[in-house]
Each structure stands twice: as C-alpha cells, then as structure tokens.
Amino acid sequence: VSGFITVFIVYLQGEWVWVDSDIGVPIGARVKETPSGQHFLVDDEGKEQKLSLEQEASLRIMHPTSVEGVDDMIKLGDMTEAGLLRNLLLRHKQGLIYTYTGSVLVAVNPYKDYPIYSNDQVRLYQGRKLGELPPHIFAIAESCYFNMTRHLRNQCCIISGESGAGKTESTKLILQYLAAVSGELSEQQIEKQILESNPILEAFGNAKTIRNDNSSRFGKYLEIFFNKDGVIEGARVEQYLLEKSRVCHQALEERNYHIFYCMLAGITAEEKKNLSLGNAKEYKFLTKGDCILCEGRDDAKDYDRIHSALKILTFSEKQHQKILKLLAAILHLGNVSFEGQFASFKSIGMILTKPLSSEQASDCRDALVKAIYNKLFIWIATKINSVIYKKLTNNPKKSYLSIGLLDIFGFENFEINSFEQLCINFANEKLQQFFVSHIFKLEQEEYLKEDIVWNNIKFSDNQSILDLLAGKPCNLLALIDEESHFPKGSDSTLLQKVNVQHKGSKVYIPSKSEHDTDFGICHFAGAVHYNSNGFLEKNRDAVSYDIIKMVDISTNELLHQIFENELSNNGPKMANNRKVIMTPKSSLRQVPTLSGQFRQSLDSLMKALSACQPFFIRCFKPNNDKQSELFDRELCMRQLRYSGMMDTVRIRKLGYPVQHTFKDFLNRYRVLLNTTICNPKTSVIQSSYRVTFYSTSDINSVFTVKKMSGQEEETSFDPSELQEAIPRAWATPSPSLDEDEDEDENEFDDENDEFSFYKFSILHFQDADHKHITQRLKKSLLTHDDEADELPDNLTEDEDIMIGEEKLHIIVGYAMSRPGIRDEIYCQICKQLVNNHNRRSRRLGWTLLSVCLGIFPPTNLFLKCLENFISKGLRDYKEYCSNRLYRVIANGERKELPCWVELQAAKSKAPIDASVTLMDGRSVDLPLESASTSAEVCQAVADQLGLKDTYGFSLYISLYEKMWSLNSCEKHVLDAVSQCEQEMRRQNKEEKDAPWRLSIRKEMFAPWHDCSLDPVSTDLIYRQVIKGIKNGEYMTDKEDECIQLAAMHYYIQFGSEYDRENVQSVVEECIPTHLIENKSMTKWIQLISSPLLQTQGRERVKGQLVEMARQKWTLDFSRFFEVTMMSGPPLPKSRFVVAVNWTGILFMERRDKRLREIPYLEVKKNYVSAQHMTLTTFRGEFVLRSGEARSMAAVMEENVEGLRQRSVYALAQEAIKSDDPMFLVCKRGDLLLVDKDESSHDRDWIRARNERTGDSGAVYKRMIEYLPTLTKPTDAMLVVLNAAKTKKISGKQDYFSECRPCHRSAGKDAGRPKGTGKEKLWASSREPLKQPLLKSLVRKSDLNHMACSYMGDYPIKQMRSPMELTDLIFGPATQHKELQDEIYCQIMKQMTSNNNRLSMERGWQLLWMCTGLFPPSDNLMGHAQRFVESRRRDLLAAGCLQRLKEPRKLPPHLAEVEAIQQNVMNIFHKVHFPNEKSDIFEVASTITIKDLCYSITSNLKLSSAEGYGLYLKTPTKVGSDYENRYFFDCLRQITSVPKKGKKVKEGNASCLYLKFSCRKLWFNVSPGKDIIADLTFHFPQEVPKYLHGFHNCTKENMITLGGLLFRAQVDSDRSQFVMIPRMLKGLVPADQLKIMVPEEWKKHIISSYNKQSGMTVQEAKITFLRTVSSWPAFGCDFYEVKQTCERSYPNPLWIGINKQGVSLIDPTSKELLVMHQFNRIIEYYSKGNSFTMTIGTLVRGNSFVCETSQADQMEDLIRSYVSMYERQIQDFRPRNAVNQLLFI
Secondary structure, three states: OOOOOOOOOOOOOOOEEEEOOOOOOOEEEEEEEOOOOOEEEEEOOOOEEEOOHHHHHHOEEOOHHHHHOOOEHHHOOOOOHHHHHHHHHHHHHOOOOEEEEOOEEEEEOOOOOOOOOOHHHHHHHOOOOOOOOOOOHHHHHHHHHHHHHHHOOOEEEEEEEOOOOOHHHHHHHHHHHHHHHHHOOOOOOHHHHHHHHHHHHHHHHEEOOOOOOOEEOOEEEEEEEEOOOOOEEEEEEEEEOOOHHHHOOOOOOOOOEHHHHHHHHHOOHHHHHHHOOOOHHHOHHHHOOOOOOOOOOOHHHHHHHHHHHHHHOOOOHHHHHHHHHHHHHHHHHHOOOOOOEEEEEEEOOEEEEEEEOHHHHHHHHHHHHHHHHHHHHHHHHHHHHHHHOHHHOOOOHHHOEEEEEEEOOOOOOOOOEOHHHHHHHHHHHHHHHHHHHHHHHHHHHHHHHOOOOOOOOOOOOOHHHHHHHHHOOOOHHHHHHHHHHOOOOOHHHHHHHHHHHHOOOOOEEOOOOOOOOEEEEEEOOEEEEEEOOOHHHHHHOOOOHHHHHHHHHOOOHHHHHHOHHHHHHOOOEEOOOOOEEOOOHHHOOOOOOHHHHHHHHHHHHHHHHHOOEEEEEEEEOOOOOOOOOOOOHHHHHHHHHHOOHHHHHHHHHHOOOOOEEHHHHHHHHHHHOOOOOOOOOOOOOOOOEEEEEOOOOOHHHOEEEEEOOOOOOOOOOOOOHHHHOOOHHHOOOOOOOOOOOOOOHHHHHOOOOOOOHHHHHHHHOOOOOOOOOOOOOOOOOOOOOOHHHOOOOOOOOOOOOOOOHHHHHHHHHHHHHOHHHHHHHHHHHHHHHOOOOOHHHHHHHHHHHHHHHOOOOOOHHHHHHHHHHHHOOOHHHHHHHHHHHHHHHHHOOOOOOOOHHHHHHHHHOOOEEEEEEOOOOOEEEEEEOOOOEHHHHHHHHHHHHOOOOOOOEEEEEEEOOEEEEOOOOOOEHHHHHHHHHHHHHHOOOOHHHOOEEEEEEEOOOOOOOOOOOOHHHHHHHHHHHHHHHHHOOOOOOOHHHHHHHHHHHHHHHHOOOOOHHHHHHHHHHHOOHHHHHHOOHHHHHHHHHOOOOOOOOHHHHHHHHHHHHHHHOOOOOOEEEEEEEEEOOOOOOOEEEEEEOOOEEEEEEEOOEEEEEEEHHHEEEEEEEOOEEEEEEOOEEEEEEOOOHHHHHHHHHHHHHHHHHHOOEEEEOOOEOOOOOOEOOEOOOOEEEEEOOHHHHHOOEEEEEEOOOOOEEEEEHHHEEEOOOOOOOOHHHHHHHOHHHOOOOOOOOOOOOOEOOOOEOOOOOOOOOOOOOEOOOOOOOOOOOOOOOEHHHOOOOOOOOOHHHHHOOOOOOOOOOHHHHHHHHHHHHHHOHHHHHHHHHHHHHHOOOOOOHHHHHHHHHHHHHHHHHOOOOHHHHHHHHHHHHOOOOOOOHHHHHHOOOOOOOOOOOHHHHHHHHOOOOOOEEEEEOOOOOEEEEEOOOOOEHHHHHHHHHHHOOOOOOOOEEEEEEOOOOEEEOOOOOEHHHHHHHHHOOOOOOOOOOHHHHHHHOEEEEEEOOOOOOOOOOOHHHHHHHHHHHHHHHHHHOOOOOOHHHHHHHHHHHHHHHHOOOHHHHHHHHHHHHHOOOHHHHHHOOHHHHHHHHHHHHHHOOOOOHHHHHHHHHHHHOOOOOOOOEEEEEEOOOOOOOOOOEEEEEEOOEEEEEOOOOOOEEEEEOHHHEEEEEEEOOEEEEEEEOOOOEEEEEEEOOOHHHHHHHHHHHHHHHHHHHHHOOOOOHHHHHHHO
C-alpha cells in the first residue's frame, strides 16, 4: 500500500499528559471531557484550558511513574526536567520532603517541623541499607557510617543548595545521627563537644537574610574522625569565606550576625553596665536592615545555649568576657561619627599622613571592624579545633577513619554579583565536576553489574569553565592576583586585561563597551554577569598599617591574639620608648591574596574529597516566601539546573534511560506473552531484578533478567487464616444463626463445679464476669503483684496497626518474658469464648488457645480450671488442646515465638511432617508438634534405624551454610525452626521459605566408646567422618594420614582388590579439594594404591577408622558451652568456652588458645542451681554461669559416673590393717587394681591388688573410691589426687623469667656473708630494692619500694602506720596497670626462702590485700596461682585464690588493713535503715554495691531486691553509691585523708560517715504488698517528704494523715493528746502549720484519730502510704535548684524524679509546670554543682540547666531509672498490647 497514513491519537478521559507551560518546561495535566464530547485539560495548578486539534496532537502521554510519583527518581519513565520537577511537586504535596535520585538525596525544605528525627528513627535506619526504607537523611548518614566501618574507607557527604534550602539543618542532622550511633559505643564526651560546636559557629557565622532565618554566611567542612570500632575520636572544622561586610552593612529586612542580638538579649544587667551596652535598637550596625527581631528565634535563650556550649568546649569565663568586650567594641565603633581625620600610610623609609573625608574615615572604621570580626571568627574556630581535635594531634591521621560533611554555599546569581560570587561559583564548578564524574562512574558500574554490552559514553563536563577560571595560564583568577600586586593596578585595568585575554573563549562574555564594568561567564548552571568594581580591594584582603599599629599599642589581650600573625610578620616593631621602627618593604614577604588563599583551601578540600567515597545531598527550597504549602515551579526548576541534577538526566539518556524492575516490567508487558505463568497474582515476584529491554522480535526472548546486587528480595505474601486468629471481629462481632451444637454455653456457668471458669471468675477476677464482651477491657482481669503486668489506663493510639501473625507473636512474647501474665492471657481468651455467638470468631479463639497451649503452660492457679474449660469446648478441639496442654507441662515452656509451619499446622490440628537426614544420605520421616524435643526426635530416629549406642548422637538444624546442634536433650525443635524463620525475616524474606533442614550426627564420643558394640552407630560415624574430611570439617595437613584414611575408606567400600577407577572415586570422596589441587589426581591415585589393606574384615577397618577419628579430632567431637567464671582459680579470662569431650573438660578462649584442661580424674563433684554450675576439682572449685548450665553439668556427670562404673582403679580412703591374711594391707591413698568378677556384686568386699606393694587381697567396698578412668593414673596424677602427698612447686625460676638480669653489689659488701655478692632476684632480702624487678620497669623510678618495710624486713627511719604503708605500696598500682605485676613479684620474692615467721605472716597479708585489689596479668597469672597453690597450708592461701576479680580503683580501706592484720578475712559493716534501725552485714573486698544491696534485701526477707540503693552520709553531704562500684572503693573515696589540712585519726575514720540503705527506685511499690519494705523503707522515707511540704494536698488530707501519724507515734495512748500542739511539726506539712492555730489542729487531729479507732501502728503506717501513693509525686526524690535558663519558670525551682520522669514544680503553688518522661530526655549530665538535661529530639532539643549541690545525685537517679526501663525493654515487649490485641 502506497501513500500517506494519518495517525490519530485518542486521549481518554482521566488520562495524564504533558502540556507546555510558560516556564519553559512542560507540566502535568489531566484530560477531561465535556458532556458534548469536547476535551479540555486541568493542569497541576488547577487551571483549565480548552484543546484545539493542533494542541491535542502536540500532547505527550505521561508515564505512570510520573502520575503517581516515585521515591527514587531513577525509576521515572519520563527522565526529563519536567519529570523530575513534577515528582518533587507530588512528594511536596504529600509532605514527603526526601527523594532519592540513585544515591543522591534531594531534600526539600518543608518550612515547618516534621516529627521524623527522633531516637526511634535513628534506631529504625541504623544498620539498614540505602533504599530499604523510605528516603531519609538518616539513610545517607547510615550509608556513610556503614561503608566507613565495613570497607575501612573514608566517606564524605557534600551538602549544597541555595541560601534557605536547609543545608545547615541537614548538616546538623547527619552530625546528630553519627553522634547518636557512635555514642552507643563511646564512653567519652567528644560527641557532645562536636555537637556543641554548632551553636557557637552558627551564632558567629549565621544571620537572618531575606531568604533564610538562619543563613550560613561562611562555608564549612567538618571532618569527623572515628576509630576502628566506629567510635568518634575527634573532629576538625575548616571555614571558608566569612561574609565580613555583614558586620557593617545589611540589606533591608536582614540582620547582622546572631551573636550580637543574643548577647544584648542574654547578658545580665551588670554585664551590660560593665560593657556600656543597651538595647539592639541603639546600634547602627544592628539596625541598617531595619530588622531587630527574627520570628521563631529566642535570642535570650540562644545566648544561654551559646554560653553553655562555650563552657563545654573549654572556653574559660575570662575568655568569654573578652569575646563580649570585642563584640561590644564593634557595636560602639559603629555608633562613632566622623567629621575629619588624618590617616598615615607607609612609604619607603617614612610615614606620611593625609586628611580623609568623613566617608573615608567611616570606610577605615568599617575595615577595622570587619578585620576584628573576621579574625575573631577564625580564632574561635581554631580554639574549637584545639578541643575537638586534641586527641588526634599526637596520633597519625591515617590511623583513623573519617566522614567529612561539606556545608558550602550553592551557586549564586544575583542582580549584582561581585568578587565573593565569583569565588563561590568557582567552588561550585569544582564540586559540579566532582559530582558529574561520580554519577558518570556509578552509571557505568551499573551497566557492568547488569552484564550489559555498551559502548563508552562520551560526556563533556565543565572543564572549559574551570580552565577559564583557574586552569590555563593567564586564567581569570591569576590575572586578578597579578593585578592586585601592581601598585597602580585598578579594577578597570584588570577588566581590560581579562577582556583581551579571554574574549575568544566560548564560556567568557566580554564587556559590551570600554565604560562597562561588567563581564560574564557561562557557568554550568547558566550565565552570570559580574561587576568588577571592588575586585582588587577585596582580593588583596590586606589589613592596613594603621589598624596593625592600633592593635599593637592596644592593651586588649584577645585583640593581640587574633592578630598574632599580622603583628609578627607585617606589623611595626615598637621600641620601649613607643617609637615606631619601620621594616624595609623589601624584607616583608608578599601577603597572599584572598583568591590565592581560597584556591589553596579549595584544592586541599577537593584532594580530601577525592580520597573519599562521596554522597550528595541537594537541598531545595520550594519558594522564597518560607511558606510550607507553596511550590514555586520556576524557582525549583532553576535549582534543579543549579544543583547539577540535569546532568544526571543527560548521562542517563546517553546510556539506557529506561530501567524497570522485573515486577514493573512484568506488569507492563506480560500481556505480550501467550501464557499465564507470569500472572503476578499467582506467581512470586522478585522485585530485586532489573530488566533491560532489547527487541520484540521474539516474545520468548523479549527481556533479559539479571539479578541486582545489593538489593533485598521481596516476595508475594499470602496471609493465612490463622493470621486472623486475633480478629477485629472480636470487638464488634456480627450475630450468626449458624451455631455449633457441640458446645453447651451453660456448661461454663456451672456453680457446683469446683473448677468451672464461672467460679474461677468470681474468686479471682477484679471487676468483670466470665462472659464475652464487645468492648475492650479497661483493666486486667486478674490482680498482679507486679504493676508491669497490669493493663495501663491509656490505650495506645496505633492500636490497629499490627494485625494477624504479628499480634499473635506479641501476645506470646509477653507470656514468654513475663510468666506472671500467662494466666491473664488464658483468662482473656476463655472469657471471649464464653457466650460468643459468632461462629468464626469462636473457632479462631480456640485456634489461638491451642497455639498458646503449645508455647507456655498456665500456672497452678489456673491449671485445673483450664483443663476443665477445655473438656467442655468444641468437639474437634477438646482432644487436641488437652494433648497440647499435657505436652507443654511435660516438656516445659518454649523459648522462641511460634514458627510459621507451626501456625499452619494449628489450622488443621495435624502434626508437622519433618524429614531427618542421616550421614549415609538416607532420611527418616517423623511427625513434629509444638512440644517435640531434640531428645524425642533422636530416640525416634534411633528406634527406626535400630541404633543402640545413642550416646553422643545429636539433632542438628541447618540454614543455608550454617549448622548448629540441638543436642539430644529438652531443647524444643520448633524453637530452632523459629530462629531460622527470624533470620529470614531479618533478611526481608518470607518465613515460610526458610530452607531449614534436620539431621542426625555424632556430636561427641563416650570415654568408653567401643565400635564393636553397635555396627549401625559405627557406620553412621564412619560416613560422617568421610564427608567431614572432604568438606574441611575435620582438618589434617599430614599427607600420610590422608593416605591412610583414604586406603581404609577404599577397603571398606571395595575390599582389597585394586581398581584404578575405584581409587579415583575414593580420592574424590575423601581427599580435600585443595590437597588434590596441590598434587595431580594421578599422584594421589599412586599414593593411595600402595598401602591398600589386605583382608582384615570391613567392619573391623571401619571401627579402626572411627577410632582414629576419635583420637585425632577430639575437639571436633566436643560439646561446647559459653560460660562466665564467677569464681575459682585465676584464669586470664573470665568469659570463655567450655568444651566437654571423651578426654575431659577444656576451658578455651578460642580453638588455638586453651586456658585449662581438666581430666575427669581431677573432677570431684559438680552441682547446678539455676544458671550456675559449681565444678569441684582437686585443684580448685570453679563457679561457672551459663544459660545451659544444667546441660553442661549433666554431660559432665554422665561421663564421670560412667567412668567410675567401668573403672577398675580405686584409691584407698583410709589405712587398712588386718590380722586376717585374706584382707589386703594398704595405706591411705594407695592405688588399687580391682578385680570385678560377677560374684562381687552380692558381697560387701572385693578382691584387689595394691599397685604400690604388689600384694593382693580383699578390701571392703566402703573403704575404697573408684577413680573415673579406664587407664592407670600416672604418678603425677596420684600426687594431685592424694592431698597428703601434694608437692610444693618452686617458683624460683618461674615467675621471674621476665625479671631483669641479676647484679653484683659494688663496694657495699661489708658485713655480708661470702658467696652472697650476686643478687638473688627470687629470694627474700632484708635490703630494699635499688630498682624494679621487671625488665619493663627498669627505667621507671616511680615505683614505691615499701614491701620490705611493711613486712618488717627493713627498718625505716620515719615511722609509718600500716595504712600509710599500704597506700604507698598499692596506691600507684591501682592507677597504673604496669605496676601491678611488679607488686606481685616483689611480694612473692619476699615470701620465697624467708624463714622469718612474722615477715611471712605480713607477706601473706599483703598478698591477700593485693589479690582483692587487682589480678596479675595473663603472663603472670599462672605463676602466681602455682605460687599460692604450692603453699596451701597457710591460712590465707585459699582466700587469695578466691579473691581474684576485676581490678579496683583505690588502695585498701582501713577496715581491710586492720582485719587482715588480725588474720581475719570476714569483715562486717553496719548499715543503717530509714526506720532508724541498723544491722551488721559481711562485706568482702570484692563485693559491689549491687551485691551488698541484694544481700541486705535477702537478709530482710523482702519480696524483691530491685530498686534499693546504698547512700553514704557525711557531715556535709549525702551521696548515692553507684551499683557497679566496689563497696570499699566507695568508702575509701569518702574517708581518704585530705592532703591539706588537719589529718583525721585512723581510728575515727568510721565516724566520718554513715552507710544507709534506702528505696531508690519507686517502681512496683504497692503499699501492703511487702509489709517489711513498707515499715523499713517506704514509710520512713515518705513521711519527711510529706512534712517538708513537697506534696500538694487538701486540708482534709492533712487532717486524716495527721491522725495517722499521731497514731504511728503514740499508738493508743490517749494521754498524749495534750502534746499535739508541740508535735505538730511531725504531723503537718511545715508550710501549712499556720493555716490554723495549734488548738484547731489539735481538735481536727483528735477527731481523725478517733475515727481510726482499733487501728494498729502498723496499719496506720500502711494506710498513710496508701493515701500518699495515689498522689502524682509519690516516690519522688525532690531537689531544690536554682535556674535562670528558662525565664518562664520560677527561681528557685523544685525538681521531682520518680518512675514517671522528671517533674518541674513551682515551690510556691506546688503546681506541676512540666513533666519530662525519660524517653524525651536525650541527654543529661552533672558537673560540679551544675546539672544539665536536654529534652526533645535530635533536632529540636532544649537544654535545661540548674545549680544544686545534689547535681550528681540527680544524674545518678535518672541514670538508674533509665537503666531500669532499658532492661525491661530488653526483657519483654510493651505491656499494653495484650488486652488490645485480644479484643480489637
């Protein structure tokens, strides 16, 4: 067919199209249709326009991605300017301020606060990859942090945009995120100092402009340094191009720098008077913009913040005042008016003066002011760097990693552009080139990852512009510098040279005429015209001679400091007679120009950025009016171009612009396929695949799929019916006429049934019946002792968010973490099942009940009732639920949440089909259910296989490449399956797709293993060994062993007949691949062929191979347990792994580092309690803590007892002498070889042979002890076992291997016996040491040599007390770790070969104190242990071995010294209680405050040990002891003798303090629940607070409480009525005494007393507590503080701290001003008498500062409450979900 074809495009109503606009970029519009059929458009701005046929033909259809918007603009189908612009518009309307363009983040300033920067958001983005979560600046920060720590490469983040776009806020947010993440690992305050540098730099470098209320008027590059662990170690800030002119001149509606207004609003009246300052309106420098106030800023409050930040950054108060003086001077100078002036300037060899006009004088004044402020700003930045970079100055920078944050001015193009804009735009050109090259590189890397064939893309960047500005010879900046150095150089001569030099350049726009002062440059973002006036003056940036002269003669110290360089290099030299000494000009170095300095800084910056992996944040402002809802298209389009985002589009268009995900591609093009297999509704869609479109010639090859690296897979989700088990229908059930007939509702109401649910509800429910309700419960059904188990009154706002399986998991999670809430859950489920007429709801409820029954049992309180309830339930659930209840009681509760397969099985009430793989490749199919344990599965497999020797066979579970043992014990199999599913969830995959597998393997051998007993067992082990050798599980590097094993394997498989192919298959099966690669296959075949075995029997060889594996790979066939050693003989580590195998018990830090080996022969006994196991050996007793303590103890016990039963070796327990020749004569400890014949079982004696004498005879069984061994013990082991024959181990050459060489004395041998000239380092000496023993300390003279003096071996001239000597010995060592081993060595030296009994006694005393203070190093630990063990007879030896703990901070306390001098190891201390009673408690040297609190609460028999603390009261202060500190360190810190002033006698030291135990954390305090706690702590602590007047109570309350307090004091003694007026201070709050006269108080109190007739004293106290416990301030610790930071609060102020948070209270009205919950307090700390806390979020944090002598107590109390809540969060999920989830 020939001719033309006309194509008509028909647009449907509602279709989106692109339409041309007046801004030069198409905008979006929607097609509408009139009733008459005519089309018209409604564009994005809501404007309507009719369409002609011609216009309709020019329309372009909008891609679906541009219609809805995307979070990553790389996904846009319309990759154009219009597409990018509309996407930002759509997201701006939705309140989404962040958008990705690949890895570039676009941030649109919302001009309002968004609640998306909380600590929760930090935790949400922490550890997540870029793109996993919605776009956020925290995602960029996390990517920087992750890449730095993972790849050990420096990172940088370049933040750019126009003024007002939000660069400064973005920089702060990233900094806050990094500080928050690092602060979790850090123990220092450097993060705080870095953060506090921001308000200082902002105050001095930011100002209000027309476009921005907090505009940065300087560029900033902040480099943050991290150590290898990701902890911030320091930072450094570089500043660029401060806008100096703003100090003197501001445009209309703009302000000067913030600091001026903050200073005038924040300083005190006295400071204003000293500085002669007034209000801001009085100063010309602050009023030129006609704008004093800035909306949204509180200058006074900001000043307090700046002042606080200066303190944190170590600016002294003196420095602060000096800064204020300079700022005040600047303001005063601005008010100076000039009439005429003389100015001097330098010439060669002389000084000339000439008159200046007032304008010229003002210019000079302005130059001075600008110079001072600029230098001050530089000095402040330098001072900040000296603090935050201090730690790094002494270490090489390369040893740290860094993240750099660049907050720099964006591209600028104003009506008049000057030299500053040229420098700024030059910087932006450099950054743009960096940005484009990075994006170009990323795009090419993407094609490589996709394996796409592509041609090299040629892309031209902005190099020509950079060449013009600074690249080629005679570039623009070089010409400006050159002209600046010519004396006659001017702006006009400069412009002439530039025009001549560059008029031929395509990117240069020359002046239009000779008189025109403008020139232009075609920048990447568009043409900019610059006015050359003032270029040279600004570039010279020179400080005039007059200014330098004035500064030099000034007495202001700070002024001299900030002009230090100018004074030293260019300034005149002042002689003593104050004459000016001129320096010849030729000798002065040339002053660098501003452009030269800027270029140097910029080159350095670009070099730093190039060495980093960069991230980019492009900040946009939606409009110039700071309106949150307005989106100015034209402005945003300009910013898109300025930001370089369009270059991303250009680069993409040069390559492959359309890049769909597999899911999107399939949805769009699947209609082309003639199949249904790609139906998205029925197939699993992998969204992590990208498709590159090629052609449509072949439908089957229409696309090529490549998996993208670095993205998480996402699959379709099919919710199960069980996930509706907690439906919203339970809240509003619809009636159903279809009722079940197998359930009689009335059965639940049986009053006569003792265990009916109805009767249970009457006895135990609070305010509810047992029947179904449609409303949510307002309180728990049951009463709970722990208030954490109670349902809170306030229900969460996001109650409908979590549904289905997640709700179920939360309910089960509650029950697992809090056993006290389990009955509550069961009762709520049962209640909702009774009288529930909705069939579906009821069946789902029974399903939920069955799931819970598989996870946790009820308590005994509800058990019988629940059994009864189930028996009356639905017919098909009765047996199923009853069985699950029986099983969960028998096998115990689960440890993990229910897994997916378990929930699926609950629907059908059927078991779970599982397959267990064997080592021979076979599998055994078994049914599993919720309570199945690994022991049950192992036994079931053994029964099917006929496996008899089941010892050591364990069930294993594997997921991908990971495999771990479930042992053969009480561990639940489905708990392990649940862990696998949780790992899948963590990887963003579906739980149901978890590829877990079960298998049976030999985990450990029995010490008595015999391969001949069970061929099935031997065969399974054999096949496991062969596979393990091949895959590298069992390693051997010896070639002979490999050959031997392969030969044995060949014989077992093929016999002794040789076949080369069979040999090759054996090589492939059991020789590791890397060994085969080292030699040729032929060589291995030759090696294995030669030693082929002859006929021996295959089963026999199989047994030999297994035995060989047992002997060689002992550690591989072990059971491992992670433990923490609580006490025992010293080891280098307290946390290690215990390996139990057939040879014994091994303590190991890692595979190649063994700490101790304990053969079973050395084990005496072990016993276990909770999570602790005590292992008693002949060498000491180990107390080990482990979550698997019971399993560990069981396997040890089984091995030891099994060996005893099979052993023929025994020890005589006592000496045996008998006249009967039939009986054997032996000594205690003799080794006997026992003859165990069959008849011996029925006799009380047995025949044995004495291995010492060789005689044989009978011995009574009761007189011997069988040894746990199958082989004869060695003589050395018998020595260990026989305590009477323990050998002392000489330490002579053991622990002194690290000592310095011995020396002979020179010239001082008089009186010394012959032969003793050489020094004996290991033996005692009566002379003091001349130098340390250890080599490492030979050159250090700071060690006190006092051990000899304390032990009495060497007399000292000045008498010293024992306390002074121990301080001298141990004091330095507690502060300097390197001295600790020296102390040990010196003490052990003096105790070696020392025959002086008194000296040895004191030596033991020193060693006892030393072991309680700090342990020896790992190198010395073993030697010190053997030293003490070899002297076990000494009274203190055992105590020394047990005392080795973590190091203390201070020397021994007086009580410890005095006690050990009496050889007393048990020390007791008196502790006082609030009820004025006291008691004595034992305090060991190694006891912590927390341990002592537990001991006290246990002794008092309190119901809970939580919440109590120790306080130390001195004559001047009461302080709280930190719970993790050692008790004696706390005492020592208080009672240490001051260096100055009068010393306190040692004997009276205890009189300086009293130790109090008090309730510290008022949590779970319910008066009447714990009577002892109420009477001992709660009542006596609350009464003083009430009487002080802290509570806001009514007159009626005071009368009632007055009567109760009176009864508590006098009981029933009515004769004391007359004393009431005198007792009023103890009955009525102090501030309320005067509201009535005493007699009136008396009358009311007596009346109240009479109403309480019959009440005991105890009951009166409990009633008092119950009354005050309902008040909001109950349990508060109150502090009276002074504050001036918040002007709306009174001063002084009360602060109350309790479990609710921190309350600020008006002392006058007692009204609560504000209460800050602990989760809102993001920071708190004390310093001296100052306490500071910051409330809010990472972005909007308000600091509150107050003064009080109890600041440290406030910090400690808040920290304790926060720690308590954090522990609870870790233990269980939020409480308030249980009731909600059951009934929504």
